[in-house]
Each structure stands twice: as C-alpha cells, then as structure tokens.
Amino acid sequence: MSTPYAKLPAWADYGLIPLINLSVAFIVAGFVVLLVGENPFRAAVILVEGAFGKGTGIAFTLFYATTFIFTGLSVAVAAHCGLFNIGTEGQAYIAGLGIAIVCLSFDSVLPWWLTFPLAIVAAAVVGALWALIPAYLQARRGSHIVITTIMFNFIAASIMVYLLVGPLKPAASQAPQTRNFFAGAELPKLNWIIELFGAKIRSAPLNVTFLLALVMAFLVWLLIWRTKLGYEMRTYGHSPKAARYAGISETRIIITAMMISGALAGMMALNPVMGDQHNVAIDFVSGAGFVGIAVALMGRLHPVGIVLAAILFGMLYQGGAELAFEMPAISRDMIVIIQGLVILFAGALEHMFRPYIQALFASFSPRSVGMEAVKGKGA
Amino acid sequence: MAQAAIELIGINKSFGAVRANRDINLEIARGTIHGIVGENGAGKSTLMSILYGFYQADSGEIRVGGKPASIKTPNDAIALGIGMVHQHFMLVDNFSVLENIILGAESDALLKRSIAKARSELERLEREYGLEVDPDAIIEELPVGLQQRVEILKALYRGAEILILDEPTGVLTPAEADHLFRILKQLKEQGKTVVLITHKLREIMAITDTVSVMRQGTMVATRETKKTTVEELAELMVGRRVLLRVEKGEAEAGAVKLAVKNLTVKDSRGVTMVDDISFDIRAGEIVGIAGVAGNGQSELLEAISGIRRAVSGSVTLDGKPIDLTGAADPGELRDRGLAHVPEDRHHVGLVLAFEENENSILGYHDDPRYLKGPFLNVDAIISDAKDKIEKYDIRPGNPRLKTANFSGGNQQKIVLAREIEQDPGVLIVGQPTRGVDVGAIEFIHKRLIAMRDQGKAVLVVSVELDEIRSLSDRILVMFAGRIVGERGPEATEGELGLLMAGVEQEAAA
Ligand SMILES: Nc1ncnc2c1ncn2[C@@H]1O[C@H](COP(=O)(O)OP(=O)(O)OP(=O)(O)O)[C@@H](O)[C@H]1O
Numbered sequence: 001m002s003t004p005y006a007k008l009p010a011w012a013d014y015g016l017i018p019l020i021n022l023s024v025a026f027i028v029a030g031f032v033v034l035l036v037g038e039n040p041f042r043a044a045v046i047l048v049e050g051a052f053g054k055g056t057g058i059a060f061t062l063f064y065a066t067t068f069i070f071t072g073l074s075v076a077v078a079a080h081c082g083l084f085n086i087g088t089e090g091q092a093y094i095a096g097l098g099i100a101i102v103c104l105s106f107d108s109v110l111p112w113w114l115t116f117p118l119a120i121v122a123a124a125v126v127g128a129l130w131a132l133i134p135a136y137l138q139a140r141r142g143s144h145i146v147i148t149t150i151m152f153n154f155i156a157a158s159i160m161v162y163l164l165v166g167p168l169k170p171a172a173s174q175a176p177q178t179r180n181f182f183a184g185a186e187l188p189k190l191n192w193i194i195e196l197f198g199a200k201i202r203s204a205p206l207n208v209t210f211l212l213a214l215v216m217a218f219l220v221w222l223l224i225w226r227t228k229l230g231y232e233m234r235t236y237g238h239s240p241k242a243a244r245y246a247g248i249s250e251t252r253i254i255i256t257a258m259m260i261s262g263a264l265a266g267m268m269a270l271n272p273v274m275g276d277q278h279n280v281a282i283d284f285v286s287g288a289g290f291v292g293i294a295v296a297l298m299g300r301l302h303p304v305g306i307v308l309a310a311i312l313f314g315m316l317y318q319g320g321a322e323l324a325f326e327m328p329a330i331s332r333d334m335i336v337i338i339q340g341l342v343i344l345f346a347g348a349l350e351h352m353f354r355p356y357i358q359a360l361f362a363s364f365s366p367r368s369v370g371m372e373a374v375k376g377k378g379a
Numbered sequence: 380m381a382q383a384a385i386e387l388i389g390i391n392k393s394f395g396a397v398r399a400n401r402d403i404n405l406e407i408a409r410g411t412i413h414g415i416v417g418e419n420g421a422g423k424s425t426l427m428s429i430l431y432g433f434y435q436a437d438s439g440e441i442r443v444g445g446k447p448a449s450i451k452t453p454n455d456a457i458a459l460g461i462g463m464v465h466q467h468f469m470l471v472d473n474f475s476v477l478e479n480i481i482l483g484a485e486s487d488a489l490l491k492r493s494i495a496k497a498r499s500e501l502e503r504l505e506r507e508y509g510l511e512v513d514p515d516a517i518i519e520e521l522p523v524g525l526q527q528r529v530e531i532l533k534a535l536y537r538g539a540e541i542l543i544l545d546e547p548t549g550v551l552t553p554a555e556a557d558h559l560f561r562i563l564k565q566l567k568e569q570g571k572t573v574v575l576i577t578h579k580l581r582e583i584m585a586i587t588d589t590v591s592v593m594r595q596g597t598m599v600a601t602r603e604t605k606k607t608t609v610e611e612l613a614e615l616m617v618g619r620r621v622l623l624r625v626e627k628g629e630a631e632a633g634a635v636k637l638a639v640k641n642l643t644v645k646d647s648r649g650v651t652m653v654d655d656i657s658f659d660i661r662a663g664e665i666v667g668i669a670g671v672a673g674n675g676q677s678e679l680l681e682a683i684s685g686i687r688r689a690v691s692g693s694v695t696l697d698g699k700p701i702d703l704t705g706a707a708d709p710g711e712l713r714d715r716g717l718a719h720v721p722e723d724r725h726h727v728g729l730v731l732a733f734e735e736n737e738n739s740i741l742g743y744h745d746d747p748r749y750l751k752g753p754f755l756n757v758d759a760i761i762s763d764a765k766d767k768i769e770k771y772d773i774r775p776g777n778p779r780l781k782t783a784n785f786s787g788g789n790q791q792k793i794v795l796a797r798e799i800e801q802d803p804g805v806l807i808v809g810q811p812t813r814g815v816d817v818g819a820i821e822f823i824h825k826r827l828i829a830m831r832d833q834g835k836a837v838l839v840v841s842v843e844l845d846e847i848r849s850l851s852d853r854i855l856v857m858f859a860g861r862i863v864g865e866r867g868p869e870a871t872e873g874e875l876g877l878l879m880a881g882v883e884q885e886a887a888a
C-alpha cells in the first residue's frame with residue numbers, strides 16, 4: 001500500500017481534479033505556444049471557436065468524438081476485467097476488412113439501413129476475433145496480453161496493407177484503397193440535428209454512428225454494473241484469486257471480455273469508413289486506438305466519463321486542425337504536443353495534484369476527508 | 380507514574396455518520412508497554428492512525444513528551460520519534476533489507492555512502508535489541524516474522540522512541556510471536572515506549588504493563604495489567620459477560636459427508652505440501668485441524684474446495700467423487716452443498732473494492748434468486764444483504780458501503796454470513812476468527828456449533844489452539860503435510876503442542 005489518498009467529496013473527485021489537470025495541461029501548452037512566438041490566448045480562442053464556434057466545427061468535433069467513444073469503451077471494458085488492451089488500434093483496423101466485404105457486396109443492392117446492421121455485425125465479429133487470439137494466448141498460455149496485442153497491431157497493419165494494395169484495390173486504381181462505395185453503404189449525416197439549433201453547416205462527416213456510439217456507451221454501463229457477466233468481469237479485474245474462489249472460469253472471462261472489447265474497437269471503423277470516406281483506405285484508424293486509452297483513463301472507465309473525454313479529444317482534434325490552419329507557426333505536430341500534454345496531465349499524472357487538494361480539504365474541514373488506503377487492512 | 384511519552388486529550392474523529400473516536404483521553408507512560416484492546420470497529424486503528432499522522436482528528440490535542448504536537452503527516456510523527464509497524468507490511472519486496480531500511484531516509488546524495496552508513500548503524504541496532512536479520516537478504520525471501528523485524532528496524536533507524544504495533548501477531552507463528560515479545564521487552568528495557576494493539580488477551584496479560592479498553596469509539600477503561608483478568612477485559616470490551624469458551628453438547632455424528640483418501644497436493648513451486656492424507660467428516664460433527672501455519676493446511680483447504688489441483692488421491696462429497704485432477708470448479712462444489720470460508724478474506728473471500736452487497740453474493744451470483752435473466756436483480760441482492768447484516772450484526776449496517784471500509788471482524792462476518800446462510804451440507808472454514816474480537820469470536824463459534832447441531836459437517840482449520848480445542852469434536856494435528864495424530868477435545872494444550880512440533884507421542888495417547 002503506497003501513499004494513502006484521501007477520499008474527497010465526489011464533486012471534487014470527478015469534477016475539480018480533472019478540471020485542474022486540464023487547466024495545467026493547457027497552461028503548459030500555452031507556454032509552448034508562446035515559445036514559437038504566437039499569442040496563447042488567441043490560440044486558445046481559435047481552438048475553442050474552431051471546435052464549438054460554428055455548426056460545422058461542432059459536427060466535426062462530434063464526428064471525432066464518435067471514434068473515440070468506441071475506442072475508449074473498448075479499452076474500458078477490458079480494463080474492468082483487469083486486462084490492458086493495447087490492441088484497439090489493430091482490432092479497429094482489421095474490422096475495416098469486415099466492413100469492406102459487406103459494403104462491397106451489398107452496396108448496390110441493399111439500402112443503407114440494411115447494409116448498416118450487417119456492417120455492424122461484421123465489424124464487431126472481425127474485431128472480436130482479432131482480440132480472441134491474444135485473449136486465448138493470455139488465458140491458456142500466459143503470454144502477456146500487452147505484448148501480444150501490440151504485436152497484433154503490427155500484424156493487422158501488414159495484412160491490411162497487403163489487401164489494400166492487392167486484392168481489395170480496383171485494378172485500374174493507383175490509390176491503396178477499395179473502390180468507393182455506392183449509396184447503399186453511405187450512412188446518413190446527422191448535421192440536421194445541429195441545424196435544428198440554428199447553426200449552419202457546410203459539409204461535415206457527423207453521421208448516425210454517433211447515435212450507435214451513445215447506445216453502446218449505455219449498453220457498456222448496463223453490462224459492467226448490471227449484468228452477471230459484468231459482475232464476473234469486475235471480480236476478476238479486482239482479484240483473480242477471488243474470481244477463482246467464486247467459480248468464475250479464468251479462460252472464459254478473459255476471452256469474453258477481450259472479445260467484447262474487440263467488438264467495440266471494431267465498430268469504431270464504421271464511423272470513418274461508412275460515415276465519411278466511403279471506402280476502406282490505408283491507415284484509416286490513424287492512432288484513434290491509442291487515443292482510446294487516454295479517453296478511457298480520463299473518463300475513469302465510466303461510460304459517461306468516456307463520452308465527455310471523447311468530446312474533449314474531439315475538440316482537440318477539430319480545434320487543433322483549425323489552429324494549424326490559422327496560425328502558420330503552429331504546425332500539426334504542435335497540436336500533437338498539446339494532445340500529448342492533455343494525456344500526460346489528465347491520464348498519466350492523474351494523481352499529481354491529489355495530495356495537495358486533499359491537504360487543502362483537510363485544513364478546511366478535516367471531517368470531509370477519510371482515507372482510502374489504510375482502512376483496507378482491517379487492522 | 381513516570382513522565383508521559385504521549386498524551387491524547389479529547390480526540391474526536393468521524394467518518395461520515397460513523398463516530399470512530401469520541402472524546403478519547405489517553406496517557407502512555409514512557410518506558411512501558413501499553414496494550415489497547417477493543418471490539419472490531421471500536422476505533423483502535425483509527426486512534427493510532429491519528430497519532431501517526433495518517434488521519435487528522437476533528438478535534439483534540441496530542442502531546443508528545445509533554446509538548447503539544449501538530450501531526451499532519453507520518454513525516455511529522457517520525458520527526459517526533461513515533462514509529463509504526465502496520466499489520467500489512469509496507470516493504471518493497473524485491474529490495475534488500477538494507478535498501479528497505481534506508482528508503483526515504485537516504486542521508487546522502489550518493490546511495491553508496493548512505494548504504495555504508497546505514498550498515499554500521501544497523502549493526503548497532505541489531506546488537507542492542509537482538510533484532511538479527513541479514514542486511515543483504517531480499518525481503519520476499521524472508522518469512523513474515525523476519526519481515527516484521529525489518530519494519531521494526533526501519534522505525535528504530537528513523538529514531539523512533541515510541542513504537543506502535545497494530546495487531547502484530549496476527550500473521551506470526553507462536554514461535555515468531557514469542558521472539559517478537561522478547562524484542563519488545565528489550566526495547567522497553569532500553570527506555571522505549573511500545574503501544575500494542577491486539578485481539579489476543581493472553582498476549583496483553585503476558586507482556587503489557589498497562590492496558591486500555593475501547594468500545595464503540597470511546598475509551599472505557601485503563602487498567603494496570605497486573606490488577607486485571609482476561610474475563611474482566613473481555614467484559615469491558617463487549618459490555619457484557621463473554622463466554623470465552625462456548626458451551627456445546629455431545630456431537631451426534633451421522634453418515635460420512637466428506638471423505639478424503641490418500642490426498643497429495645503440491646504448491647506452485649512443486650513442493651509436496653499435503654502428503655498422503657486420509658480422514659472423514661461426518662454429519663453433525665466439527666473436525667478441527669491444528670498445526671503451525673505452513674504445514675499444508677492451506678493447500679489442503681484449497682484442494683478440497685476446488686481451488687487447487689491435487690496430485691493424487693480422492694475426495695468424495697456425499698458419496699460422490701469430486702474431480703480433483705481437472706481442478707474441480709468451486710462453483711459446482713457449491714451447488715453440491717460444499718461451502719468454503721477461505722483463510723485469506725482480503726484477497727480470496729472478498730473483493731474489497733466492491734460494495735458490501737456485491738460481496739454478499741460472491742460465488743452465489745449464479746443463483747436465480749439474485750438474477751433476472753442475464754441481469755443482476757439489484758433489489759433482491761440488497762434486501763438479501765440487509766437480512767444478513769441484521770442477522771449477523773454486521774456494522775455499520777449499510778449494504779452500499781465499500782467493503783474495505785468495514786473493520787476486520789465485520790469483514791469476516793460478511794463472508795461467514797454468505798456461506799452459512801446458503802445452508803450448505805459441508806462447511807469448511809479456514810482461520811474463522813483471525814483478527815476478530817472476543818465478542819465476535821463467541822458469535823462465530825456459536826454459529827458454527829449451531830451448524831453442527833443441525834447435522835452439518837464442519838471442518839475448521841486454525842492456528843489458534845484455543846479455538847481448535849473449544850470447537851472441535853475431533854482434533855487432527857497436521858505437521859509437514861501429514862496428519863500426525865488424532866485426539867479428542869479433552870486433549871491438553873501441551874500434548875497438542877508436542878504433536879504440532881512434530882514430536883511423535885503415540886505411546887502417550
Ligand atoms: N476510511 C473510513 N471510512 C469510513 N469508515 C471508516 C474508515 N475507517 C474506519 N472506519 C470505521 O470506523 C470505525 C473504527 O474503525 P477502526 O479500523 O479504527 O476499528 P478497529 O478498532 O481497528 O477494528 P479492528 O479490530 O476490526 O481492526 C469502524 O466502524 C470502521 O468501519
């Protein structure tokens with residue numbers, strides 16, 4: 001047991017601390033902006049306005065958020081079972097194959113509302129199967145899931161490159177991607193929702209997958225906290241010994257949790273592939289799987305937190321693009337630095353300010369502060 | 380009385396609605412060993428945590444050596460010469476003894492010089508107090524008794540004049556405990572002050588000079604140890620007379636419920652821990668397994684309950700075999716009426732991060748009573764948990780409270796309530812009352828005897844000889860993985876002790 005952390009009131013735990021972490025990330029980012037000779041306040045205004053100022057910006061922010069909700073949920077489901085799934089990236093990427101097969105086969109015969117469910121199933125199944133192998137190796141052979149899922153990211157990438165420059169590429173084309181889908185595999189936009197509020201939208205890729213993501217967030221909540229399976233996953237996640245004692249099969253629970261995690265990762269591919277590009281192109285996941293880790297951590301592995309964190313990262317993506325455009329001194333790489341700072345302070349250094357806030361609370365009202373760590377001892 | 384090392388004046392501390400300490404006044408004289416006893420949840424650990432700077436009191440004053448002290452963090456406490464040995468050690472497992480001792484107290488930027496200095500200081504401490512340990516041994520390779528010694532050295536190295544020990548003997552073998560007490564006496568002779576929290580009243584009688592009793596957050600009495608008795612202390616703790624030995628009638632043993640034949644079990648390193656053991660348990664009897672910890676009792680329990688694979692042999696439950704080779708599924712055994720209260724409630728029997736109600740279904744979460752299709756029936760689970768809380772007087776009585784926030788004895792009651800209330804035919808219990816207060820011990824013993832009287836078969840494994848002797852209808856003694864003798868409940872402590880030490884005594888029996 002390390003430093004005992006205070007139990008803060010819930011509002012401080014879930015509101016104040018993330019807010020402080022974020023503020024610090026932005027202050028440090030501000031210094032970086034200052035360093036390249038730009039005005040950090042103007043940069044902040046551009047970033048926020050770019051993300052939320054106009055209808056188009058909001059739509060883009062939510063489009064990116066959709067992607068991150070899926071990957072964040074994927075990481076969180078595995079984490080509740082004590083598994084660190086770093087393979088979200090590869091599971092999403094390879095799921096593109098499943099979507100490609102469904103879309104290329106049916107896009108000229110079926111309407112979108114029939115293609116979509118088929119594609120959801122295909123994406124989920126392929127993602128789940130891709131997670132199954134590392135899960136099996138962990139459960140039965142003890143190969144560490146962190147290592148195997150990383151390796152499977154590379155394998156997925158190699159397979160997709162091979163397919164996209166070979167079998168899946170139209171003969172005449174130069175680009176490493178499938179042919180463009182027909183209308184039967186194009187998902188309807190959701191821009192009208194934002195327009196309802198009076199905003200104008202030029203063209204933005206926000207589409208029905210956003211709603212699917214919200215439904216999944218609810219289902220994940222239901223799964224983790226309200227089903228027997230979720231109970232078993234949490235038991236194993238907290239204490240494999242207690243799970244063994246309770247008659248929960250290690251093999252079964254690891255494999256199930258990882259397949260659900262993989263299925264959620266796989267569904268992420270629907271958003272860019274069917275909602276935006278209307279083809280499967282090389283590297284369409286582009287790091288969203290890894291962002292999912294940060295989103296899950298920042299969202300405290302809770303679906304509500306994950307949706308909020310995903311929107312924050314969506315904002316950074318969208319506002320960042322805007323910023324790079326408006327301020328030539330700030331390149332795309334700078335945006336990556338800012339995102340990195342947010343991940344650093346909100347994810348990795350989560351607990352940095354906690355002891356100070358605890359001390360502060362303790363000095364104002366010692367009553368409010370109990371302790372997490374010591375009491376576990378039953379001593 | 381000599382000058383006070385510590386004075387606590389009017390200490391109050393609440394956790395939400397729970398008043399863990401109310402108006403506590405306590406004076407501890409320098410150069411004495413002072414015991415603190417009290418029921419589970421009485422507030423002993425909380426009080427010591429306040430003294431050591433883990434918690435802040437809501438109100439009250441602490442004086443150290445007569446001067447008012449402000450203790451906000453453990454560092455403040457250390458600076459005032461207060462050291463604490465926790466029940467769960469706070470050592471880095473893969474560091475050496477020496478590295479652990481200087482950790483956080485490095486005196487020099489260069490580790491090498493710190494280590495050299497620490498080594499000579501350590502040698503002095505070891506000589507002075509008889510605390511021998513090899514400074515270069517790696518912590519995880521040391522037995523618990525020695526790890527605890529390292530904790531004590533750590534405190535002394537930081538200049539502790541006052542040493543607090545919270546239930547130090549819970550994890551020790553009797554021989555290790557004896558050694559610890561010799562060390563504590565040595566410390567006292569050198570003028571150090573020792574505060575000892577324990578549930579074992581015998582230890583209090585054996586080693587302390589004065590003893591304070593806590594009940595429900597208040598300090599109810601302080602006595603000179605010479606002038607009190609175990610019975611009086613027990614009564615002060617619980618507020619009523621306590622049966623230190625529960626009355627029970629003759630056993631009426633019926634048919635064989637559980638039969639173990641030639642069972643052999645190895646531990647994870649491949650060492651044979653249970654060596655060709657055979658015994659039966661009948662309906663309506665309690666069989667106790669006595670033995671010094673580490674003689675195969677844990678592995679025996681795990682094998683019977685399906686947690687650990689057996690190498691050879693057979694176990695039958697109600698005449699039907701249990702699959703031992705494929706490591707039988709503990710869930711299936713539960714369905715067949717075998718319930719298990721594991722020795723290690725913190726990591727096996729409970730998930731400390733869960734709410735109390737979630738733990739009250741652990742292992743029985745397949746039961747249709749708690750489910751609605753694939754969903755948990757939360758209302759049913761909570762009302763069921765409430766029933767158990769009431770029946771077993773689990774405190775605080777809130778099924779939504781995180782299990783880690785319950786005191787040790789109440790955690791044990793959560794496990795017992797869950798297993799007993801399933802009404803199993805066979806109940807196997809490891810260390811039923813480890814870390815549990817005398818009142819709760821009485822309660823738990825009564826429950827186990829009631830199970831027996833309802834015609835259930837009960838197997839109890841305990842390192843506490845008193846417990847084994849007062850519960851069992853038959854006593855099996857385990858030594859080095861074998862059963863070295865069987866005795867009736869009238870066996871004397873000396874007789875059992877010799878068997879436990881591996882001294883053959885067949886002739887005397
Ligand atoms: N961090 C906490 N939050 C809420 N309640 C707590 C916390 N720590 C302790 N308590 C409660 O305070 C009371 C006193 O607990 P404490 O651990 O001091 O008891 P104890 O006398 O050491 O008991 P035991 O003999 O079982 O170790 C208990 O009712 C316990 O449930």
Ligand SMILES: [Mg+2]
Nearest residue numbers: 378379423424
């Ligand atoms: Mg305690």
